[in-house]
Amino acid sequence: MKFKYTALMIVLAGLATSSCKKQQTEFPNPYAGGKPPLGIVSDQQQIAVPEAGLPGTDVTITATGLMPYYEKKELKFLFNGVEAVIKNATATNITVTVPALASTGITSFVVGGQLVFGPLFTVQGKVNLDPTFATTIGTDGPVLKAYAVPSSTNLILLGDFNNYDNKNIIKPIRRLTRVSADGAWDRSFLSGGGANAALYDMTRIGPYYYIAGAISGYAQQSNISRITRINTSGVIDTTQVITYKLATKYVPSFNGGVTGGLVTRIYPVGADKMIVTGNFNYYVNRDYKANTYDYKDSTIIDSTQVTMLARINIDGTLDKTWRFDPNAAGYRGRPGRSLIGPNGNFVSLMHTDGKLVCWGNFVKFDNVDANRIARLTAEGGLDNTFNIGTGANNTISFVSYNAARNKYLVCGIFNTFNGKPAPGLVLLNYDGSVDESFTAKGFEGGFANHVKLLDDGLAVVSGFFRTYGGVARNGFMFLNATGALAEGYNNTGNFTGSLSDIYETRSADNKRALLLMGGFSLFDSKPRNNIVRITIE
Template identity: 30%
Template sequence: MINIIKYICVGVLMLNLYACSNKLEYGPDPYAGGRESVDVVFGEAAPMPSQAKPGSEVVFDVRGLLKYKDQLKFYINNIPAEIKAVSDSTLTSIVPENCSTGGVKVVVDGQIFAGPMLPIIGKISVDPTFQSGVGANGPIYSILRTSANQLFIGGSFTDYNGNAASSKISGIARITNNGEFVRGMQFGQGITGAITSMSEIANKDILISGNLTQYDTIKLVRNMTTISPTGALQVQSTPILNLTSDPAKSNLIAPVFNGGTLSPIVKSFYQNNKVTAVGQFGYYTSNYYTRSTFDNILIDNFPMGGVVRMSANGTLDDSYFVNKNTLPYKGFDGVNGVVNDAFLQDDGKLILVGAFTRFNNTQSANYIVRLKDDGNFDADFQVGSGANGFISDISYSNLTKRYLVTGAFTVFNGKPANGMALLHEDGSLDTDFHSLGFTSGTPNYSVQLSNGMTIVTGSFTKYNNVVREGFMVVDGKGNLVKDYNNTGKLVGTISDALEGTNSLGQKTVTLVGIIQSFNGKSNLGNIVRLTLLD
């Protein structure tokens, strides 16, 4: 016990001596040599003017710059901007020529100070007359204007601008030309699944397709069906086999359109009283009512490799895309990959684009192929070796008679084509068009407008080394169009677009898809309308 106390006393004595020492060594200061703190602060006042054109002077409310005036760098939307003057409370800058809407920042000795957003004035802007509010609460994949000037949107959403509280909304809605929700439509419970494509057919009904297993309370939908202009599913009383004594089980309320696919449809078309569908499906299917009972609906499947053509009521057209050299007959195998998009020409020929390299296991088809009006491979389509990477999208211009394809490729038919290629109607490359190169991403959607310009969207951050974050407007040569590239960053994916005119008589383009934000504005609800001034 005495030894234990002795050791404790010695230990306490050593601690006291150590604590009293003034010669302790702590090692080097970990913060020595750091940069001096820079006291630069942006104020709350808006820039003067609050929006500006390229080449104009703008005064920004920012303090603490004067003593660093020889070390400053200033940027507008990540583009270096000329500093005209600096005071204790302001910085005056010249808006760069290729500038677009975005945030400003000051850089002092490598330290970055973020400032406000500066809207750039140009000929394209978000349309303030479009009253979509918070829009849809899910993706919008398709937008359609009918011959009666009705607007429909389809996708995978359950609300539009807060109207779900009073109206059932599921995958489809009608809106006014100003973007407002139209009440009183007969959608019932809407769709179960998602709508990816819509077309108006001859009797003014609307063909909808996608991943659809049910419309309203009817569960006999096979990924496509028809609805009336009022939104009601087109149904009829269909005779079925009745093995009971209950006469009510002798008929079934079923969709008028009796046809579809076993797997989702990417795109569908209506032309000359025929319906053409494209997707990742392996079978055409229809409900076989003749041998069905009220409680057991039989289906009839026919092998089809991702392309099928039907009559207007859904009956299979076995003269299209069907190999009759084998018994039993079956559809062609189609492409050996994924179809991302398609376009049906006026002459019935169908162009497919996507991630595939062969058609029917025999013909080379590097990410693009055209089918004749009977569904056979079209060797006259002069795309040559095609693309060297997948194609996301194809658009057509009635004005120029050209196709624009976009995607993750750098070469098309042996020629440089960084993400974009313009094709003549015969598939040959338009050599007057040149993609000037994308940075940090690729284009994945385009719409060729009636004025000859093209909107291109995607994941890119620059085009031709000019900041264009996910959105740009190019001309028929592939150049950025002056005054039409003033808008800011697009975050999201565009699926469809529709040209129109607003209440002020201005040309508009409505974009739908999965849109998180655009031009500094969020909560757009996956739909935004732009105005394009002449």
Template identity: 30%
Template sequence: MKAFQYITGIIIYLLCMQACSKDNIGESGKNPYQDTVLPAILISKGGVVPDKGHMDEEITIRGKGFKEHQQELSILFNGQAASIISVTDSTVKVKVPAFASTGNITAQVGQQYFFGPFFRVLGPMETDTIYPSSRGADNNIRDIIPLEGNKYLIVGDFTNYDNANIDGGVNRVARINADGTIDRSFKYGRNTGSPSTVVKAAALPDGKYLVAGSFASYEGLPYASSITRLYNSGALETVNVTRPSGKVQPTPAMKGGVSGVINNLHVQQDGKIIVTGFFRYYVKPNYNLVTVNGADSLHLDSTLVNLLCRLHPDGILDTSYNYDLVNHRGMEGVNGVINKSILLPDGKLLIAGTFTKYNGAAALRVARINTDGTLDPTFNTAQGANGPIGEMAIQPDGKIIITGEFTTYGPQQAPKIARINTDGTLDGSLQVGVGSNGMIFNVSVMPQGQLVLSGYFSRFNSITCNNFLVLNPNGSIHTTYNTNGGISLGTNDVTGGFTKVLQLPDEHAMLGVGSFTKFDFRQCNRIVKLRYQ
């Protein structure tokens, strides 16, 4: 029996070898897998002269094989085809095309692509290479706000900034100078507990700061429930509480906060604070309790508020804002997520996200809220976006730019970006064609009305762009502001991009912060300064 199995195995092996030989060797007896496919052309290493230039300037590309394949040859600058001026076997002269951007030059012959050297396209919007972006933050910067004295407050997930190597770290909150260096007069070291993040910041009229996000302690003190107030020095503002035992205990000065994440933070002119985010309960520590044995005890009192609430300046819940006084809880509010909220000059609040209702009334992913928290019926909320809105920006004229995963607004086409009027209706003057082929995470309005977009996309209409783009006010692609190489996303940076763009109109510049590590193919660790003409 064993001998039969052995012989059978040999026969199967020989049949397989014969089959493989027939498959691998053609009738000519030649093995096709031994053929070497020679490249149609070859671009020399460093064979682009000059290696940088403006649109419409002439450059020479050196290599071989160009003349033979002249009829099929295309030269691409980051996807944009150039006009070919002349061709020899060893050189091809071209003009840098319109909408070219920094990146590798590629030659195309039929369906074959041959990658060439790096070429930097120059233009009127350039990275400020003096600004110390490479020494930025070691993790995400989520917000940046201007301060007096030409300084800025940044918050996020970082534990170091500007390679400061400060004892205890630069934990999630930092003040930086106008030149991008860290302000060492600010208090650093032990701040928020871990894991935690600081998402938003606000400057108060008295020079103090509010910071909010997702944290349960600050400077080692508990019950800083995702929002707390800092002195101008950066130190936590505290008050002393006398416990039933007579013990005096330091606590955060803010008397309450939320159980969850605060995504948006707004300070009204009267000092009251509106917060929105991923939370359902307002919480406030009660320090006046005792155990059955008479020892000090503590309990977190909680009130249902559902993603939106307003606080008094001391952190106490404002029950005059979207609140049910009979049932002692917040009103129903939204039936989905609030991704973005903006406090308007008249005190009303603009909200956008995934919701379709507000307090039971139709509100298709965007709504305007009155100063008492009720829905503003003068804002057209019944004909909104057909998909989630992730970001908003306000133009100087009050009109609103929205971006997200929608394709229509009301009955009209709006591919992932739209402009709406102050009454909530669509402004059809923003025409973007098919728009982006990916997500737009952030939108900012420049002083002259241009729109700065960033996110996770590689094309906008027919133009190649690396996760960054500037549009004209009418939605067309700006002809000269898009020569930079954009945001380079690494393997783990699928959500990379800007989280905030701060316009600096007096400088003709803007600061961008976020989760990126490269901009225009330069090392920019979560912060970059762009100058424009």
């Protein structure tokens, strides 16, 4: 019966469809009213003459159908979105001059808003992919940080990846790995099973590394709350404990951490402390010798209300002399909690003198007005010498400090800073005032989310934008000290993704270089997965 009912429904549906088709046999043309084809023909696979060149180079490209538009002065020619001067056009080709701010990418013919694509053209300049960097395969997830190994040229890469240069077929790679200065994988790093979640930062205090992020386990060890300690070869540091029932157990030696969020930054403080920052709500440590009501072994986790910033001793205990009020009501009404901190998410950087710059989407810090950026003294209080006025009128994404220039470059989705125009970028003096020698030109199609201020006045800017100051720059650019696009440095092609860290280094042939890390799949219009090194001439 069910089969007959189903069959009947199918037949009825078919009849209904057939009826509809009979009733309406003519449909409107969806393309009616569109512009007629231009008649311009250009082979995208052809090679321009020359196929690469510096700004100012005359380039000839084969194309037909140009003359009607060239003679009427309706024809434009673009190098990756930047308009060029047309030197001449004939029935079979066009000659154009590479503009000063052109970048590598697809060329195009434009008439009245209609485009016909031409061949790829490589704009030569001062920024290039470094052929001496060992990996082009990269990682299978974001690289968030490069940590320079002390007394070595090696780097430890941290992030949320499980493969590097396809080397996980040899041994597991989970969230951290060690590489040479030129990117060659170091198989001698003994991280075992690695971390079970993203790693954001690490530091070294004494003979140990302290790693931090979203982790709750490392190399088959649990009982970790976002922070743990490993030795310099990558092995987790453990200690023996005797439980309530006199059983022997090996647990992480670092007995401390945070919950309610993750740790994004960790800084050494002297020889026996560290400061961690993130979006956490509690400090925790463990008692492995407690018993339950039925006399079984149990691990008791003790919690203290500590929000977003904490100073911790190297054994994992909380340092209650820094940003802590012992008399304030804390967890479950017990006395003692940290100072309030920011009222929104934030990120931080630490100066060599211990001052801590914090930025994000908060408007108050310790209940004091602080629009999206604040600086703390080494003692943990607000630094009153850092005067930002009314600050940023919207979220700050990233801040880069350059010690040689003693300035901060700030990016985000704001458009004013201390009441002054600052469309997505602003340069601050060390005292928090706006450096008006730098003028942001404005973004279209998005905003900048990462910056790096270099010693010579250049600045690297990346993010989710299409243009800067009306010039096509797809997510990556170099600016000069005034905030304008730096001529000769913006030749690279399209960038897809975002940056998390930029590490200044040298190439194998001793050129100035930058190691770029983040979550991206394309750099200079070429496939690159989350890590790439570029040279700067």
